[in-house]
Amino acid sequence: MNIYIYTIRRLLYVIPVLLGVCFIIFFLFNVVSPDPARMMLDKHATVKQIAEMRHELGLDRPFFMQYLDVVKSAFTFNFGRSWSTRQEISEMIMDGAIPSLSLSFPAFFLATLISICISLFVSFFRGKVIDRLAVIFCVGMMSVSSLAYILFGQWFLAYHMGLFEISGYEFGFPFFIPYVILPIIIWIILSIGPDVRFYRTVILDEIYQDYVRTARAKGLSEIVILFKHVLKNAMIPIITYVVIRIPFLILGALLLESFFSIPGLGGITLDAVKSSDFPVLKAMTVLSSIAYITFSVITDVLYTVVDPRVRLK
Amino acid sequence: MGEKILEVTDLKVEFNTDQGRINAVKGVSFDVYKGKTLGIVGESGSGKSVSALSIMRLIPDPPGRIVGGKALFKGQDLLQIPMNKMRNIRGNKIAMIFQEPMTSLNPVFTCGSQIEEVLAIHQMQLTKQQRKNKAVELLDLVGIPAPEKRIKEYPHQLSGGMRQRVMIAMSLACEPDILIADEPTTALDVTIQAQILELMHSLQKELGMGLIMITHDLGVVAEVCDDVSVMYCGKIVEAADVRTLFTRPKHPYTKGLINSIPSYDATDEGEKERLQTIRGMVPSLFDLPTGCSFQDRCDFASDKCRGFDGNPILKKIADGHEVSCWHPLSN
Ligand SMILES: Nc1ncnc2c1ncn2[C@@H]1O[C@H](COP(=O)(O)OP(=O)(O)OP(=O)(O)O)[C@@H](O)[C@H]1O
Ligand SMILES: [Mg+2]
Numbered sequence: 001m002n003i004y005i006y007t008i009r010r011l012l013y014v015i016p017v018l019l020g021v022c023f024i025i026f027f028l029f030n031v032v033s034p035d036p037a038r039m040m041l042d043k044h045a046t047v048k049q050i051a052e053m054r055h056e057l058g059l060d061r062p063f064f065m066q067y068l069d070v071v072k073s074a075f076t077f078n079f080g081r082s083w084s085t086r087q088e089i090s091e092m093i094m095d096g097a098i099p100s101l102s103l104s105f106p107a108f109f110l111a112t113l114i115s116i117c118i119s120l121f122v123s124f125f126r127g128k129v130i131d132r133l134a135v136i137f138c139v140g141m142m143s144v145s146s147l148a149y150i151l152f153g154q155w156f157l158a159y160h161m162g163l164f165e166i167s168g169y170e171f172g173f174p175f176f177i178p179y180v181i182l183p184i185i186i187w188i189i190l191s192i193g194p195d196v197r198f199y200r201t202v203i204l205d206e207i208y209q210d211y212v213r214t215a216r217a218k219g220l221s222e223i224v225i226l227f228k229h230v231l232k233n234a235m236i237p238i239i240t241y242v243v244i245r246i247p248f249l250i251l252g253a254l255l256l257e258s259f260f261s262i263p264g265l266g267g268i269t270l271d272a273v274k275s276s277d278f279p280v281l282k283a284m285t286v287l288s289s290i291a292y293i294t295f296s297v298i299t300d301v302l303y304t305v306v307d308p309r310v311r312l313k
Numbered sequence: 314m315g316e317k318i319l320e321v322t323d324l325k326v327e328f329n330t331d332q333g334r335i336n337a338v339k340g341v342s343f344d345v346y347k348g349k350t351l352g353i354v355g356e357s358g359s360g361k362s363v364s365a366l367s368i369m370r371l372i373p374d375p376p377g378r379i380v381g382g383k384a385l386f387k388g389q390d391l392l393q394i395p396m397n398k399m400r401n402i403r404g405n406k407i408a409m410i411f412q413e414p415m416t417s418l419n420p421v422f423t424c425g426s427q428i429e430e431v432l433a434i435h436q437m438q439l440t441k442q443q444r445k446n447k448a449v450e451l452l453d454l455v456g457i458p459a460p461e462k463r464i465k466e467y468p469h470q471l472s473g474g475m476r477q478r479v480m481i482a483m484s485l486a487c488e489p490d491i492l493i494a495d496e497p498t499t500a501l502d503v504t505i506q507a508q509i510l511e512l513m514h515s516l517q518k519e520l521g522m523g524l525i526m527i528t529h530d531l532g533v534v535a536e537v538c539d540d541v542s543v544m545y546c547g548k549i550v551e552a553a554d555v556r557t558l559f560t561r562p563k564h565p566y567t568k569g570l571i572n573s574i575p576s577y578d579a580t581d582e583g584e585k586e587r588l589q590t591i592r593g594m595v596p597s598l599f600d601l602p603t604g605c606s607f608q609d610r611c612d613f614a615s616d617k618c619r620g621f622d623g624n625p626i627l628k629k630i631a632d633g634h635e636v637s638c639w640h641p642l643s644n
Pocket of ligand 1: 328330337357358359360362373376412496529
C-alpha cells in the first residue's frame with residue numbers, strides 16, 4: 001500500500017476518535033459539571049431567573065443537541081462567546097495563539113535541535129570524561145528549580161545587564177522579538193537537561209548495535225555513522241518524543257507566559273479556569289484534543305517514512 | 314608458500330569489565346598468505362572474534378584495549394596507524410563478515426544503498442549510476458536471484474542466508490586483499506551453511522584474496538582451509554597446515570576437537586559411533602588455573618603443566634607445525 005493511501009486511511013480513522021472525544025468533553029462539561037447557570041447567578045436567584053439563564057445558555061435543550069454543538073464546534077472552530085468577556089472565543093484564541101506560538105515554536109524547535117546535537121556529540125565520547133560530565137551537568141541543571149532560572153534571567157540579564165526586555169509583549173514582526181528572546185533561552189535551558197538525557201539514551205541504544213560495527217568495518221567515518229546510520233535508526237523514539245509534545249505547546253507555556261506577561265493561550269486558559277468560563281475551557285479542550293489526534297497521525301505517517309519495517313496496513 | 318600479506322605477531326587484547334580485567338587474547342600470532350585460507354578454530358569464548366576485530370581495530374573501547382602486538386599489512390602496522398588511514402583500509406583492502414547476519418545490516422537502508430556506500434567512500438571515481446550497476450553485479454556474483462529487484466529491498470525482507478550473501482557482496486565490493494569471515498555460517502541452517510561456504514571458497518579462488526575463516530567447526534576447516542590455528546583461552550595452542558593438523562595433531566585439545574567431529578564411515582552395521590567429547594568445560598577467563606589453561610580437561614596433564622612456570626609456549630616441532638604443549642602427542 002502506498003503512503004498516501006495509508007495517510008488518508010489513517011485520517012479517516014480520526015473521525016470516530018474525534019466523535020468519541022467530543023462525547024467525553026460533552027459529558028464532562030454538560031452532564032456531570034455543576035450547573036453553570038447557578039454559578040453565574042448569586043445564591044439568592046429565583047427559580048425563574050435560573051431557568052431564564054439556562055435557556056439563555058442553551059442548557060435546557062436536549063442532551064443530544066448539546067452534544068451536536070460540541071461536535072459542530074470541533075469541525076467549524078466556532079465556539080461561541082466567552083461568558084466572562086463576551087468576546088468571540090475563536091478570536092480570543094487567535095489573538096492568544098500568536099504570542100504563544102511566537103514563544104513556544106522557536107523555543108521548542110531550537111531546544112530539540114540543540115539537544116539532539118549535544119546528544120550525538122556526547123555519544124561520540126561515550127564512557128569518556130566528556131560524556132560523564134555532560135550527564136552530571138544535565139542532572140545538575142534539572143535539579144535547579146525553573147523559578148531560579150526565570151528570576152535570575154529577569155533580574156540579572158534583563159534588569160541588571162539590560163540585555164533583554166523584562167516582560168511584556170508587542171504584536172507584529174519584528175517587534176515581538178526582544179520580548180521572547182529571554183523566555184526562549186530559559187525554555188531551552190529548562191529542556192536541555194531532560195532532553196539530552198533522553199536522546200543520549202536513545203542514541204546509545206543504537207550505537208552498540210551490530211550494524212554500527214558493520215558501518216565501521218566499511219570504513220565510514222564516525223560522523224557519518226552517527227548522523228546517518230545511528231540517527232536514522234534512533235528516529236522512531238525521537239519522533240515520538242518530539243511530536244507528541246507539540247500539542248501541549250498549543251496550550252501555551254503557562255509558567256513562562258505568566259512570568260513574562262505574554263498575553264498567550266496559557267493566560268487565557270488560566271483566566272477561564274479562575275472565572276469558570278466553561279465555553280473557553282471547552283474550546284481549549286476541544287482544540288488540544290484535535291491537536292493531539294492530528295499529531296498522532298503525523299507521528300504514524302513519519303514512522304513509515306523513517307522505518308521500512310513499519311508495515312503499512 | 315605464496316606471498317605473505319598479513320603478519321600478526323603477539324597480539325594481546327584485554328577487557329576491563331565490572332568483574333575485573335580479562336585477558337581475552339594473550340599473544341596470538343598468525344600469518345595470512347595471498348590466495349590462501351587460514352582457519353582459526355576454537356570453542357566459544359576462546360578469543361577468535363576479538364583477534365579478528367583487533368586487526369580491523371574494531372574492539373569496542375572501552376571496555377576493550379589492544380595492549381600489545383603487531384599486525385603488519387603492506388609494511389604498516391595496523392595496530393599503530395592513525396584512524397583515518399585505518400578507515401581507508403577497512404572495507405577497501407581488508408573487509409570483514411560478521412557472525413550475526415540478522416543484525417549486521419542497517420535495517421533502515423536498502424541493501425543496494427548499503428553496498429553502494431562502500432563504493433562511494435573507497436572508489437570515488439565511480440558515478441552514482443556505476444555504483445548502482447556494480448551493486449547489481451555484486452549481488453549477482455554472490456548468487457542472489459533478481460538482483461535488480463533486491464537492491465531496492467530492505468534487510469528485513471531477506472532471509473538470514475540472503476542477508477549474509479549481501480554482507481559478502483558488500484565485503485567484496487572493493488576487491489579486498491584480505492577477507493575476514495567471523496563464523497559466517499554459524500547462525501544459518503545447515504543447507505544454507507554449505508552454500509555460503511562453497512560460495513566463499515570459490516570467490517576466494519576467483520579473486521585471489523587471503524581469507525581468514527573463523528569457525529568452531531573443524532568440518533568447515535577441513536573443507537575450505539589451507540592452514541589452521543587452533544585457539545584455546547586466548548592463545549594459539551597448535552598451528553599447522555590442514556593435512557598435518559588432521560593426520561598428526563600434537564595438542565591433546567586439537568585431538569579432542571578432531572575426535573568430536575561426527576563420522577559415520579568407521580562404524581559397523583549402521584550402528585553409530587559414539588561421539589567423543591572433550592570432558593569438562595572452558596574455564597572462566599576470570600580464574601584460569603596456574604600453568605596450562607587446558608590442564609583440567611587434559612588426560613596427559615602432569616605436575617609441570619600445573620606448575621607456576623607451566624604455561625607452555627608455542628614451539629616449532631616441524632616445518633610449518635607449531636604446538637604449545639609440554640607433552641605433545643606422538644603419532
Ligand atoms: N565487549 C566485551 N566486553 C567484555 N568482554 C568481552 C567483550 N567481547 C569479548 N569479551 C571477552 O573476550 C572473550 C573472547 O570473546 P570472543 O568473542 O573473541 O570469543 P569467540 O572465540 O569469538 O567465541 P564465539 O565462538 O562465541 O564467537 C570472551 O570470553 C569475552 O569474555
Ligand atoms: Mg565470535
